[in-house]
Amino acid sequence: xxxxxxxxxxxxxxxxxxxxxxxxxxxxxxxxxxxxxxxxxxxxxxxxxxxxxxxxxxxxxxxxxxxxxxxxxxxxxxxxxxxxxxxxxxxxxxxxxxxxxxxxxxxxxxxxxxxxxxxxxxxxxxxxxxxxxxxxxxxxxxxxxxxxxxxxxxxxxxxxxxxxxxxxxxxxxxxxxxxxxxxxxxxxxxxxxxxxxxxxxxxxxxxxxxxxxxxxxxxxxxxxxxxxxxxxxxxxxxxxxxxxx
Amino acid sequence: xxxxxxxxxxxxxxxxxxxxxxxxxxxxxxxxxxxxxxxxxxxxxxxxxxxxxxxxxxxxxxxxxxxxxxxxxxxxxxxxxxxxxxxxxxxxxxxxxxxxxxxxxxxxxxxxxxxxxxxxxxxxxxxxxxxxxxxxxxxxxxxxxxxxxxxxxxxxxxxxxxxxxxxxxxxxxxxxxxxxxxxxxxxxxxxxxxxxxxxxxxxxxxxxxxxxxxxxxxxxxxxxxxxxxxxxxxxxxxxxxxxxx
Numbered sequence: 050x051x052x053x054x055x056x057x058x059x060x061x062x063x064x065x066x067x068x069x070x071x072x073x074x075x076x077x078x079x080x081x082x083x084x085x086x087x088x089x090x091x092x093x094x095x096x097x098x099x100x101x102x103x104x105x106x107x108x109x110x111x112x113x114x115x116x117x118x119x120x121x122x123x124x125x126x127x128x129x130x131x132x133x134x135x136x137x138x139x140x141x142x143x144x145x146x147x148x149x150x151x152x153x154x155x156x157x158x159x160x161x162x163x164x165x166x167x168x169x170x171x172x173x174x175x176x177x178x179x180x181x182x183x184x185x186x187x188x189x190x191x192x193x194x195x196x197x198x199x200x201x202x203x204x205x206x207x208x209x210x211x212x213x214x215x216x217x218x219x220x221x222x223x224x225x226x227x228x229x230x231x232x233x234x235x236x237x238x239x240x241x242x243x244x245x246x247x248x249x250x251x252x253x254x255x256x257x258x259x260x261x262x263x264x265x266x267x268x269x270x271x272x273x274x275x276x277x278x279x280x281x282x283x284x285x286x287x288x289x290x291x292x293x294x
Numbered sequence: 295x296x297x298x299x300x301x302x303x304x305x306x307x308x309x310x311x312x313x314x315x316x317x318x319x320x321x322x323x324x325x326x327x328x329x330x331x332x333x334x335x336x337x338x339x340x341x342x343x344x345x346x347x348x349x350x351x352x353x354x355x356x357x358x359x360x361x362x363x364x365x366x367x368x369x370x371x372x373x374x375x376x377x378x379x380x381x382x383x384x385x386x387x388x389x390x391x392x393x394x395x396x397x398x399x400x401x402x403x404x405x406x407x408x409x410x411x412x413x414x415x416x417x418x419x420x421x422x423x424x425x426x427x428x429x430x431x432x433x434x435x436x437x438x439x440x441x442x443x444x445x446x447x448x449x450x451x452x453x454x455x456x457x458x459x460x461x462x463x464x465x466x467x468x469x470x471x472x473x474x475x476x477x478x479x480x481x482x483x484x485x486x487x488x489x490x491x492x493x494x495x496x497x498x499x500x501x502x503x504x505x506x507x508x509x510x511x512x513x514x515x516x517x518x519x520x521x522x523x524x525x526x527x528x529x530x531x532x533x534x535x536x537x538x539x
Contacts, residue, residue, distance in 0.1 A: 153523050155515070188517040228473075228534050270400070270539040272433040278398050278526065285527040286534055289473050294515035 055094040055104070057085050058186050060193055065100040065119060070108070073115040082112045093117060098192035101126040126191055130292040131157050131239045133213070135205060136280050137164045137246035138172055143277045148177045150277070152184035152194055154284040155292065160241075161199040166248040172199045202254060206261055213239040215264040218283045220249045220273060224266035227283070231290035234265070242287055244279040300339040300349070302330050303431050305438055310345040310364060315353070318360040327357045338362060343437035346371040371436055375537040376402050376484045378458070380450060381525050382409045382491035383417055388522045393422045395522070397429035397439055399529040400537065405486075406444040411493040417444045447499060451506055458484040460509040463528045465494045465518060469511035472528070476535035479510070487532055489524040 057080075063071045073081060081087045089110055095117060096102045102124040105117035134156040138144045144161070151159050159181065161172055177196040185193040200208075209215065214237045217224070224230075234240075243258065250258070259266060269282050288294045302325075308316045318326060326332045334355055340362065341347045347369040350362035379401040383389040389406070396404050404426065406417055422441040430438040445453075454460065459482045462469070469475075479485075488503065495503070504511060514527050533539045 150523050150526075153517055153519050154527070155517055188519065190517055226534075226539065268539070270533055270537075272398055272400055272435055274398050274433065275394075278395055281395075281523065281526045282399070282530040285530045288515055289471075289531055292515075294471065294513065 055092060057081055057087060057091075057093040058102075058189070059093065059095055060182055060186055061095050061097050063097065065095060065097055065103045065122075067119065067121070069119045071095060071105065071117045071119065073117065075113050078110075078115040079112055081107070081115050082110050094123065095119070096191050099126060102191055124191065129155055129157060129190075129192065130288065132284070132287060132292065133158045133160055133209075133241035134280065134284060135160045135162050135241055135243040137162055137167045137202075137244070137276065138199065139167075139247055139276045143275070144172070145177070145180050146277045147280045148180045148196055149184045150281045151284060152181045152190065153188040154281065155190070155288055156194050156242075156284060159194050159196045160205055161197070162202040162205045162243075163199055164202050164246050164254060165251045166246045168246075174198055203257065206258065209241060209261075210239065211262055213241055213263065215258075215261060216240060216242045216283060216287060217258050217264055217266045218242065218244045218269055218279050219255060219266050220245060220269070220279070221255070224268035227267040227269065227286045228290065230265045230267050231286055235291050237291065240287060240291065242280075242283045244276060244283060247276055300337060302326055302332060302336075302338040303347075303434070304338065304340055305427055305431055306340050306342050308342065310340060310342055310348045310367075312364060312366070314364045316340060316350065316362045316364065318362065320358050323355075323360040324357055326352070326360050327355050339368065340364070341436050344371060347436055369436065374400055374402060374435075374437065375533065377529070377532060377537065378403045378405055378454075378486035379525065379529060380405045380407050380486055380488040382407055382412045382447075382489070382521065383444065384412075384492055384521045388520070389417070390422070390425050391522045392525045393425045393441055394429045395526045396529060397426045397435065398433045399526065400435070400533055401439050401487075401529060404439050404441045405450055406442070407447040407450045407488075408444055409447050409491050409499060410496045411491045413491075419443055448502065451503065454486060454506075455484065456507055458486055458508065460503075460506060461485060461487045461528060461532060462503050462509055462511045463487065463489045463514055463524050464500060464511050465490060465514070465524070466500070469513035472512040472514065472531045473535065475510045475512050476531055480536050482536065485532060485536065487525075487528045489521060489528060492521055 109116040134151040354361040379396040
């Protein structure tokens, strides 16, 4: 069903509930008062990842400080599919894009991994977490995925729960058809998707990945997708088959 | 199967065939000689959208002028799915991204449409066609999709062949599950996908789109996707169900 979109929708850490007051921080107050030019008595939407989404009325609007009086819960908190997005960071703009799109597409956790062919500009986790937060505010999600610190591919894979299904997107076109693989996994409850760097994984990395239990290699078609396109495409397919689409 | 990637892969307009010579234009010669530092006797890959992909040997390398001697056809020309990507342009960077990704994902034709909520920066078709060409060179496609001039949504829809299936991605979440819809369309041979602007289509536009024969409305999940994410996600789903994945 179509729902009214509120022009201001913010993630806060405070508890949310009927008649509670929430004080917005300085950056949010600047956004509300100066950028969005909201005024006393305007309505805003707030979420905190725990209490669903709430509609509140602005009681005080100052550029450093806003006070919201919560009036009603608009949506209850609902669980989302438990999907981790593992990806090899590429250039800064594309890495930002992957974080933004993975958030929009409902990844529960976003995990950059260091591979042999990852030539990393440094990963700024503070910036990437802000990117995820802003994307969650925009896309109507009820929570914000965590962007983890970058780790070596091997370290990340060894730390995954053994029963978490890993979908390995191999650009060498050796994988099976994605829908055939994913349709066979509908009963599972925990997934991770792994996409590679420009230039792909090394043969040794591929062998290591595929030696993991509960790992399935898929192809993403006959054209060579860029790293960020592969991330978006694989999450799309997973959400459409096993997720909440 | 994994195939060797040539570091230089170029689209040319010349005919391609055994022992033919191809002269690269000034921009391509600059790229080959100066950017990629190729030398006499290095191999390059060429395609023209008609004769498949050919491997050639550089016989002369100058920064304004290169001559390639074609030695063997690497891949024959093969038909691609007949999918048009219709989208409402958004900001310049996102419009560029949609053209690039639609090319990677194998759209046969890319058609910007003017909608009520399209606040157009001017569309530069020359730049967008260059974007498509570069994406095709990178993604190993054997042809380059045409980016058409922007037209009004109504004009574009009325000009589509009546039997071309139109997949309408409606962000109001009123559509059916994408895989249920697309799985029912596997027998078709001509498709178009339509995604909207920031802010979505108006109610009147939705009614007009849905009144068209052979139009199917799909949902892209419970989160509100940005315009460029919706374009990538919808093409992914169409290629994976009805296309060449």
